[in-house]
Amino acid sequence: MSVLAALTIVLTVASAAHLLVTFGLVRRLRAHTDLLRQLAGSNDRLLPPGTALPAFAGRTTDGSTVTEASLQHPAAVALLAVNCPHCRTNLPDFVAYVQGAGYPREQVLAVVATDERTDPAAHKEMLDALAPVATLVSESGTQGTVAAAFGTQAFPTFYLTRPDATLAVGSHAVRGLPDTTAYRSAPADR
Known part of the structure; x- marks a missing residue:
């Protein structure tokens, strides 16, 4: 016992x-x-709605220059990094989002950031996925001219602009972006 x-x-x-x-x-x-x-x-790292689109100039993958003035509005902007797992997860959603919202390629800007660890095949794959729907800029990390202009501190970052080139909304995930019909025709907040 x-x-x-x-x-x-x-x-x-x-x-x-x-x-x-x-x-x-x-x-x-x-x-x-x-x-x-x-x-x-947290939206602490995002530019607030109503902010004027920051001034930027970037070299596109086809050799032309894109600026805040040349981007047609309303627009969708994606700031992505090749080595970011969340960026790769959000990539197909972003492509589907801009297609579903009816954004023409001239109204979509995708900035693809690379660094010294970037696999060239993964870089090409991301660019190929975005090429049919976006004007593409490829630059080095958050210090690239376009990413720096947006004050990018985290990838992915997505913005929608209004027709007057002010920011309507920002998010770190595509699921955080609203139905775009309200922003494609809404006046700026006063």
Whole structure:
């Protein structure tokens, strides 16, 4: 009987320790979930709606120059990085979004950022996916001329502009962009 009592005590202690570890893990997961929710929902790193489109000049992949003045509005702007997993996840959604919203290629600007670790095949793949729907600029990281003009601190970043070349909305995920019909004809906020 003493062996059975000892085994019961050992199992009870082990179960209690396991329960304490589980509670600790759940508490830590909740804290991390809250932090991720704040980060994902944070628009602190985005230019606010109503801001005039920042001045920029970038060399497109076809050799021409695109500026804030040459971009036709309303427009959709995507700032993506080849080495960003979230950018690759959002890429097909962005292509579908601009196609579904009826943006012609002249009203879509996609900036594709690279760095020294960028795989040339992945870079080409991203450019090929965007080429049918966007004017393309390929530059180096957040220090490229277009990304720097937008104050880009995180990839991906998406903006929609109004007909008067002011920013209507910004998001770090395509799912955060609204139905564009309201922005394609809405006047600027006063």
